[in-house]
Amino acid sequence: MESPNGCSRKAASKDVSLQELRERLVEFATVRGWEQHHTPRNLLLALVGEVGELSEIFQWKGEVARGLPNWSPGDKEHLEEELSDVLLYLVQLADVCGIDLGQAALTKIVKNAQKYPVNPKPSPNYN
Numbered sequence: 001m002e003s004p005n006g007c008s009r010k011a012a013s014k015d016v017s018l019q020e021l022r023e024r025l026v027e028f029a030t031v032r033g034w035e036q037h038h039t040p041r042n043l044l045l046a047l048v049g050e051v052g053e054l055s056e057i058f059q060w061k062g063e064v065a066r067g068l069p070n071w072s073p074g075d076k077e078h079l080e081e082e083l084s085d086v087l088l089y090l091v092q093l094a095d096v097c098g099i100d101l102g103q104a105a106l107t108k109i110v111k112n113a114q115k116y117p118v119n120p121k122p123s124p125n126y127n
C-alpha cells in the first residue's frame with residue numbers, strides 16, 4: 001500500500017541499521033569525491049543547519065499533538081526529510097569521529113537509567 005509520499009508500507013517498516021546508513025553515506029560521499037569536505041567540523045555545522053530547518057517546521061505552530069493528526073501529507077513529508085537530514089549528518093559525524101553511534105547510544109541509555117532510577121521521589125519537573 002502506498003503512503004502519501006509514495007513509499008510502500010513494507011519499505012517504510014524495514015528495520016534500517018545505523019551501519020547500513022553509514023555504508024550508504026560513505027558511498028554517497030565517495031562517488032562524488034566529497035570525503036575531503038566531510039570533516040568533523042563541517043559535518044557538525046551541516047547538522048546544526050538541518051536542526052534549524054527541522055525547527056522551522058514547528059516554529060510558530062504552538063503546541064503540536066502527538067502523531068501530528070492535523071498535519072497535511074506534504075507537511076509530514078517535509079518533516080520526514082528534515083528528520084532524515086539530521087540523522088544522516090549525525091551518522092556521518094559519528095563515523096568521521098570514529099565513534100560507533102549505535103553502541104554509544106546503548107551505553108548512554110544504560111547510564112541514563114542509572115542516573116534516573118525508576119520510582120524515584122516525585123520529580124519537580126512533572127508535578
Ligand SMILES: Nc1ccn([C@H]2C[C@H](O)[C@@H](COP(=O)(O)OP(=O)(O)OP(=O)(O)O)O2)c(=O)n1
Nearest residue numbers: 025028029034037050053084085086088089092
Ligand atoms: N556535502 C553534502 C551535502 C549533502 N549531503 C546530504 C545529507 C543531507 O541528507 C542532504 C542535505 O542536502 P542539502 O544541503 O541540499 O539540504 P536540504 O535537502 O535540506 O535542501 P534545502 O536546504 O534546499 O531545503 O544531503 C551530504 O551528505 N553531504
